[in-house]
Amino acid sequence: MTSRWASAIATQARSCVDDFKILSSLVQDLGHQPQWISNSMICDELGRYQIWAGNIGAFQEAQLPVSLDYRLRAQPKIANQIIELLGDLEETLKDACAIASSERHNRFGSSLNLDEDDKPPDSCYAYGQETIVDNQRSEFQELFESIEETITSLFKMSMMIRNATPRDRYHKAANALKEPFDDRYDIDHVGHKFPRLATEDSEWLKIRLGKAITQRRHYIRYCREHRDRLSREPKPGLTNYDPANSERQAKIMDLANAESRPDLKAYTVAARLTGSIAPTSASTLVPANLETAEEASDEAQSQTSYATLVGVDDASSRLHVVSLKKVTKGVYPFECPYCGEIQNIRQERSWRKHVLRDLKPYVCTFEECDLRIFADRYAWFYHELQVHRIEWCCHLCPHEPSSSLDIFQGHMRSRHSDSFSEAQLPALAKVSQQPVNGILPSNCPFCDEWAKKLSEFYPHASQTETLVVTPAQFRHHVGAHMEQLALFAIPRGFEDDESANSTGAAAGIGMDTSSRKE
Secondary structure: OOHHHOOHHHHHHHHHHHHHHHHHHHHHHHOOOOOOOOHHHHHHHHHHHHHHHHHHOOOOOOOOOOOHHHHOOOOHHHHHHHHHHHHHHHHHHHHHHHHHOOOOOOOEHHHHHOOHHHOOOHHHHHOOHHHHHHHOOEHHHHHHHHHHHHHHHHHHHHHHHHHOOOOOHHHHHHHHEOOOOOOHHHHHHHHHHOHHHHOOOOHHHHHHHHHHHHHHHHHHHHHHHHHHHHHOOOOOOOOOOOHHHHHHHHHHHHHHOOOOOHHHHOOOOOOOOOOOEOOOOOOOOOHHHHHHHHHHOOOOOOOOOOOOOOOOOOOOOOOOEOOHHHHHOOOOOEEOOOOOOEEOOOOHHHHHHHHHHHHOOEOOOOOOOOOOOEOOHHHHHHHHHHHOOEEEOOOOOOOOOEOOHHHHHHHHHHHOHHHOOHHHHHHHHHHHEEEOOOEOHHHOOOOOHHHHHHHHHOHHHHHHOOOOEOHHHHHHHHHHHHHHHHHOOOOOOHHHHHHHHOOOOOOOOOEOOOOOOO
16 A cells, blocks of 8 residues: 555544544534434434444554554555545535524525525514424434445445455454363363264264354454454544644543543444454455445345245244344444444344354264355255265165265175176266255254154154155254354344443344244
């Protein structure tokens, strides 16, 4: 990055905060009038803006690896778009401040198109003002709408930049933590929740699942602390003093020292955890990914999920993803309290999928496998079906599919040895391999209840033939068990802690243990 861009974003971002706070102070002195925007609405937009800037590192100096300037050091065009948006925001805020301080008239209707020299006298504004206010918007209200739209555009830019940045945050979390969690607690929890895994034969899976929970705890803590590092903002008033603008600087200093202003203090982005993580850095934006990044930020289309015939856990003890309504408080885009990134999700189903992707709930249930953790249920079970849950089908006779390669090769040698040579057997076995079509419900590594309840539900089928479920049903059932373990990684009291230290747009992380249908 050239010197031209050195801290340009950080300087402009902090300047906008100063203007926001001056505007808030001026509007508070005006009182509640129809032609003005309330101070609480201005504070809401300041909160949104601070969430955006803190989430992406816009307040940090360019030389710091966590800064937005640093992230965009190789992309001056993207940096320029951010700077232009911040410039528009700053200009709009200054115009609003000029109106709120009575330096300019708060024009209405057709007068918005007039130049300053063409404005009618003040008496004209006073005459019939009540009627004008009731029927037409003021210039101040239009400026506020422009502020809202600019901040929304900054959120969209943030999502595009994030989606275009390649990174494995689980890997970063594992390498960055100085004081990792003790995984014995999570391993014991798995054995307590699923006694079937406490047996000697399943001990390895219990350990794998417990360690995966601990890995998610590391990820959640890394995201929170990384987000706090990005959001650290220099105190207002500590910027360079400008004698030519001493009055403005004095107002900023007054606001910085005004501990009695809870309406502004509540919107300060505060650090919520003590630091226990190594210094982090922002991932570098990859230009090649920018073309599809914006498309990737849209909500993924929903996929059909197959329901099992019986539930997984008792409704009273089942953990749930906290509702989208609770997280957003009706504000979009919003900051995900799990991963700390900006999202524009509007549907509960899509929100649940996003949270589960963050937690990577799905673990390969075969001991010899090294691919152990997956973010997507379909990717996880596709892996098991292609690599582990396979059978070999003889195409030369109606023989039952073989459950192992040795059985299939033995069958081919004993029944069809005249149809192929020994050298052709490996290739023949490969083309005869296919995913299983049915799975015994008793193969669930977590519980016995499913097979028992299905046998009770189909008593005649269990007496006359082997009862099996489809791969889709098995995937849903076993995947639901894993999702419950993944949600256990979210710390208790997480929701209350977030609500006390952030704005409504960022609050709401936690789990809902109330009984409800999904």
